[in-house]
Amino acid sequence: MTDKVRVRFAPSPTGFLHIGGLRTALYNELLAKQKGGSFILRIEDTDQTRLVEGGIENIVRTMKLMGLEANEGIYLDNKGQVSERGEYGPYLQSRRKEKHAEYAEQMVVMGKAYHCFCSAERLEELRREQQASGRPTMYDGKCRAIPLEEAEKRIAEGEKFVIRLKLPKQGKITAWDVIRDDITFDWSLIDDQVIIKSDGFPTYHLAATCDDHDMEISHVIRGEDWLPSLPKHLFIFESFGWTPPKYAHLPLLLNADHSKLSKRQNDVAVEDYLKKGYLPDAIINFVALLGWNPTGDREIYTHEELIAMFDLAKVNKAGAVFNLEKLDWLNEHYLRSMPNDAYLELVAPHVQDKTDDHGFLDRCLLLVRDRVTLPSQAVELTADLLKEDLDYSTVNITWKTQPKEQAVERLSAVREMLATVKDTDFVAQGARTEFEMEIKKLITEKGWGNGDTLWPLRVALSGNEKSPSPFELLEVLGKDRSLQRIDAAIDFLG
């Protein structure tokens, strides 16, 4: 054993990377990076009945998109093939089946496990009786007393069997958890867990513990749902005389009704959030703060800052409701604080109405940035800006009770003034400020009101009653489009 921090994220490939799994992976990665240790990805695929096609690829790919790459274990090679790297392999658990079988046999020999020949029917019957009489449902130990020679004979005769842990029947065990401290369990209440199934594959309990040992894992960081089986895992370590890793059981992520986070109530696949346009940085930031906050008076952290500040012992004990409102806010924040180029690159692919005028398109996208929560929304937000012809029939170009004639008068005067502005000055840096000064000057000179001039102008330019200011619109649209729109509005009113 080394003192090096070696942590693993060990999902089973039964679906896709889950938002809860993401947080578990993140906390593992944060610790590894902070301590200069190894972050290992191991795939736990011992349940052959639940394998999902493409599950492994999805998990690895999504982790990579999220900036969470394991430096050891499973990864995707250049061709997108599932591969392994590192000196503690195999990292695909099913490939360690022989090792697990050996370990199980050793435990049998040491008297720490036994062969069980009970049928599924008997077990079910047993459970039913126990339930009916209000007793805890657990294996009654019928096969515990079968001598090893007899068991081996029955196996040789082809009888189906599983291997169960031979747990102590009395006394207590106190386990230590980084987040929860001491936890005491009563051995008499813990079931003789199956560690080798009748198909020869190990269950999680055996596979994970043996692999954690073989891979010299220093910290096991996993979901709280594993807490009840911790004594069984410790028992396996103790049976072999191995030093167990430090355990940290993370609080669960919850639905709004406080039940365990599920896809019944939430989108739970990280990939779905990525598809919707949530930024990896925002998701990481958000998920990191579900159950932990280094200071409590700050919300924005880069991945690097999270690495520097992470502290397992400060992780909360209580579950955290997964609430999207804050994720939205974070996404908006990241969208607004990134460089223009990066923002445009993110948003531009969503725009369908292609225009050859890239400068125009960029100006449109930049204009609506403050209204965008998700990149895809920019499409709708810029639709009327990019349109050739606007439909004024559904909006009021006139301000409040303003007569049409007055609106026409104001628009015509502004148009006349704008016609004298050079094309290039229209879209120049700071043009919007210039427009604001000039137009407001005009309004003052004529003795008009802001509303009765600016409202018609703005609606004429945007085609909407709610929109950015007319000054910004002029700068974004440029001379030709602006004049054309004002003309169209005057036309419509006349």
Place this chain on the structure above:
RNA sequence: GGCCCCUUCGUCUAUCGGUUAGGACAGCGGCUUUUCAAGCCGUUAAGAGGGGUUCGACUCCCCUAGGGGCUACCA
């Protein structure tokens, strides 16, 4: 039912015996204003209940209540 874990604003959280219990999201209000956003400022809102321990408890202990997890030849 049994076992285990948990309990600060609606939500995410800070507080490691002494604070006017702090921040953020959401909400509400205001500023700005031609509209809607954004931004800025302000504001509503919390220690589940009951016992202890202590000069002093959100903080430590116990009980109760509530919530959650586990209770598979699934992870």
